[in-house]
Amino acid sequence: MIAPSILSADFARLGEEITSVAGEGDNRADWVHVDVMDGHFVPNLTIGLPVVRSLLTTSDVPLDCHLMIEDPDRWAPGYAESGAYNVTVHAEAARDPIMLAKNLRAAGSRAGLSVKPKTPLEDYVEILKHYDTLLVMSVEPGFGGQSFIPEVLDKVRTARRLVDTGHLRLLVEIDGGINNDTIEQAAEAGVDCFVAGTAVYGADDPGKAVAALREQAAS
Numbered sequence: 001m002i003a004p005s006i007l008s009a010d011f012a013r014l015g016e017e018i019t020s021v022a023g024e025g026d027n028r029a030d031w032v033h034v035d036v037m038d039g040h041f042v043p044n045l046t047i048g049l050p051v052v053r054s055l056l057t058t059s060d061v062p063l064d065c066h067l068m069i070e071d072p073d074r075w076a077p078g079y080a081e082s083g084a085y086n087v088t089v090h091a092e093a094a095r096d097p098i099m100l101a102k103n104l105r106a107a108g109s110r111a112g113l114s115v116k117p118k119t120p121l122e123d124y125v126e127i128l129k130h131y132d133t134l135l136v137m138s139v140e141p142g143f144g145g146q147s148f149i150p151e152v153l154d155k156v157r158t159a160r161r162l163v164d165t166g167h168l169r170l171l172v173e174i175d176g177g178i179n180n181d182t183i184e185q186a187a188e189a190g191v192d193c194f195v196a197g198t199a200v201y202g203a204d205d206p207g208k209a210v211a212a213l214r215e216q217a218a219s
């Protein structure tokens with residue numbers, strides 16, 4: 001699965017930018033990844049719930065909301081209630097991650113848990129039983145256009161093993177520095193869903209970039 005991140009899109013034309021990956025066939029994104037940053041959990045600020053609500057009306061591509069915010073226990077369920085398909089919170093920020101997962105599912109979305117590059121997966125294996133998605137960060141969260149950190153692939157391999165042996169039921173997603181050169185190693189490690197900002201919205205034709213990434217991941 002390919003999830004273009006609109007962090008690298010033109011924020012004055014977000015609706016059109018989403019439509020550009022919402023066509024038919026190979027050019028269509030599986031999810032559109034929306035980075036919500038609060039200027040506290042990460043040193044950058046983007047958009048919040050009112051904008052996400054508007055984006056939800058622009059296409060039928062499911063929205064994958066990645067909340068890089070403090071106090072997700074309080075704010076994340078609102079994204080689920082508004083219709084986001086997958087809502088991911090950070091393990092480092094959640095106060096009661098099990099209750100939060102339950103609240104997200106009750107509000108109608110998939111529940112995602114994300115770990116920063118230096119956060120060990122071991123601490124969260126029990127908690128992950130309550131989640132539908134694990135988002136492994138392959139850059140420090142906060143900015144697009146950074147270089148892929150290959151060391152995080154060990155976490156992907158561990159998660160893949162836990163899923164394949166039936167210990168967890170999760171979709172494994174990776175975010176940061178994914179492009180035509182790095183996607184293969186991530187695919188080999190066992191990623192199911194690839195977030196790509198610069199590689200999609202930095203390209204002349206975002207739809208074609210989605211198709212190229214998908215082909216590269218499968219090769």
Ligand code: DX5
Nearest residue numbers: 007141142144145177197198
């Ligand atoms: C970074 C964000 C990413 C970002 C990825 O904190 O979570 O989703 O948009 O951008 P690229 O693909 O350019 O590394």
Ligand code: ZN
Nearest residue numbers: 005035066175
């Ligand atoms: Zn993200």
